[in-house]
Amino acid sequence: MPVSITLTVNGKTTALTVEPNTLLVDAIRQHLSLTGTHVGCDTSQCGACVVHLDGVSVKSCTTLAVQADGRSVVTIEGLAAPDGTLHPMQAAFKEHHGLQCGFCTPGMVMSAVDLARVNPDATPDEIRHWLEGNICRCTGYHNIVKAVESGLQAMKTGASAQAAE
């Protein structure tokens, strides 16, 4: 039986009717037409589908839409400022050429942003370990690690600037 749920996605609250077995990623991609969140595997390994659920990174391919009922979801589309200015982590990926085909990128960026919450001073080794659940076939990770290092730094600077205001 279809069930009604309410999601707050990228700040906007939406009521949806989904099947009990509808995955969060399908709710995001199919019901809400937010196609920036990708599906790259069927075993919860690749991380292309990572979004934030109440501020914590999750793989939306292994989360049921009903589990997100009443909660806040942020997808890659919700990361940049309303005027289009890139989030510091997005900007760092561009600056350091941390993406090629772009398919793993949304999940990679969402995971990297969550690292700032868990370990804002992560070393390159810790960054590599954190990204173990995000597979990229293009970049060889070298530039992704550089981008995340720089993005974490920029997020800290941004946060302290905000605190000073």
Place this chain on the structure above:
Amino acid sequence: MSKTTGIGASVKRVEDYRFLTGRGRYTDDMNRPGQCHAYIVRSPHAHARILSIDTSATVAAPGVLTVLTGADMVADNIGSLPCGWLIHSRDGTPMKEPKHLPIAADKVRHVGDQVAVVIAETLQQAKDAAELLEIEYEELPAVVAPGSVETAGTAVHDEAPDNVCYDWVWGGKDKTDAAFAQAAHVTTLDLVNTRLVPNAMEPRAAVGEYDPGMDEYTLTTTSQNPQLIRLLLCGFTMGLPEHKVRVVAPDVGGGFGSKIYHYAEEVIVVYAARRLKRPVKWTAERSESFLSDAHGRDHLTHVELAMDASGIFLGMRVNTTANMGAYLSTFSSCIPTILYATLLSGQYKTPAIHAEVKAVFTNTVPVDAYRGAGRPEACYLIERIVDVAAREMGIDRAELRRRNFITPEMMPYDTPVGLQYDSGNFARNLEDALALIDYDGFPARRAESAARGKRRGIGFASYIEACGIAPSNVAGALGARAGLYDSAEVRFHPTGSVSVMVGVHSHGQGHETTFAQIVSERLGVPMDKIEIVHGDSAKTPFGMGTYGSRSLAVGGMAMMKAIDKVIAKSKKIAAHLLEASAEDIEQDGGVFRVAGTDKSVDIAAIAGAAYVPHNYPLDELEPGLDEQAFYDPKNFTFPNGTQICEVEVDPDTGVVKIVRFAAVDDFGRVINPMIVEGQVHGGLVQGIGQALLEHAIYDEDSGQLLTGSFMDYAMPRADDVPDFEVKTNEVLCTTNALGVKGCGEAGTIGGAACVMNAVCDALDIGHMDMPASPERVWRVIRDSRFGMAAE
């Protein structure tokens, strides 16, 4: 200060904004009004006869629109998926070319072979209904191991009772035999080049549309070469008129070769869309990708190297069995032949080489080009046997390479395997890489590792590859069934911005940036007024797409030719506007000046005059500023370089850790160093992946793919691989005006050889096969400790 724009500048990528904000448009992101969904039922058996398919319960299930089988396609004259390269066996007979129907009609020949397609309103309905399909199979023995197909006692195809597709030879046998007769030492080696699954992160997908009013078709597909797919769809599988078919490859999430080919699913969605008169969408699940994307490599090779007493290479013999899988994929036949044996000279002046290649059918997924395609296989065996030879001869491995390198003075150099290298300084790449890795400091580092109970090893790979496969007539004489040129159209708009339509395709390479850098420099137009358009047969001229690092060397050259035509016409328009002779007009970027004067006009004004031709030489020139060019290369290009890697092995666990990695590459002229470095990093990790992690394994009895998901197939992850030190040495290519050689595959060409050379050095053994996984390395160490022979 380094350049900030134009050729040679690390310009940040134009395409990044849409990818970083979730606005990329990949095939599965497209949803058409009235769209329905295809679910493909695949064979659970490696080899079986289809006795019957009962669709009655399936068609009656909720939401189901139709069920299609091979019989339906046969009845509608849907053709076989073609192979694009004809190879002849040594006895002059053409390769065995069995039919490859998009849906199997009589037999299934690998696990994952298409058996039926269920189309329903929703994907879930299609999947549920597929469960109700009753298919009766008669299981047959499976041919799995490529080394024993002739005695397998069963045939994948009736046309090839011994399961041999072709038995091909290349090079000079008599000369090579004579060289071996004089040898002071012969090194021999048997090695396996493991089967790999390309695994681009975006699974394949296709949307077929049919407009009955216009009798027009549109296929949106995850392809590296949409124009080629249209050609094959029209000329072979569907028999449609090309002017009624549009093929679009929008943003594509990586290819690495696996998205070159014309796949069954592309035929299925177009065919189904015509039957249903509705858009039909199919997207692979990852487990389907493992069972239906063409795999790579899978060679068994015996190689012998003959040397004189000082280690000078006299001759090389190579005997390879190449697994084609169950069917011939689009370019499969040329990979272990034309793109492999022609590279067996490597960077060395080996005077005599002879290669024998037997291609065989097995009940496994078809094998075709995977990043590097033939060239990594060639490099792997050359660089491995050079290391083994150095070990046997007691010569330092760098020194043995130096003694045998082709030198810059020998260029252009004709190899004994049919190529002419135009340029390169192989010794300099090696010396620079040795300096980057601090080769002299290695003994101290090895001692330091040993003090911690670790075994340290160092390995090199001095690779060369051939890119931008060419020229078309030579390729045709060697069996190619398509041209290998490319095309571009440079269209100035009336207000001065530029669209450039190219026949090559970008799926991560950053063409929208690098091609625009060239246009910007040559025509003086700012980057933000240039758009590079690719991936849509309705927009671009006919081109052959992107693979084999051909985009810049072939597609970029077509664009240069079109730019030259724009400049030539602009000079005439400028001459008219400035009341001078066209011969007196000098061009510098976007400025056209009468030589020796300050009279000039810029290209935006020229474009304006061309489209509003009030003051214009209408009796001599056509209005407009829109030029198209096709370019057929004179020769391959030959990127080359040396990669060096240092590993540390934990003898207790068998874990191999890469601790240092340096690569020095000659790609000819570099347009965007940032993008080139990114290509090298990514290529190296695919090489490292093969050496340490990846391995597609079939059960030899059942033919089941045992490594059919990311849970079982070890993809390289961020914590598996090191940082890289990379450097380029530009030696300009002499056979194209841009001087470019290509960089897309280089990392993968040498990567696996380089890592395995380091592993074997660390373990102090001649050879072990890939992957050097902890278990296998641990076994080698255990066997050597207890005096057993290493594998």
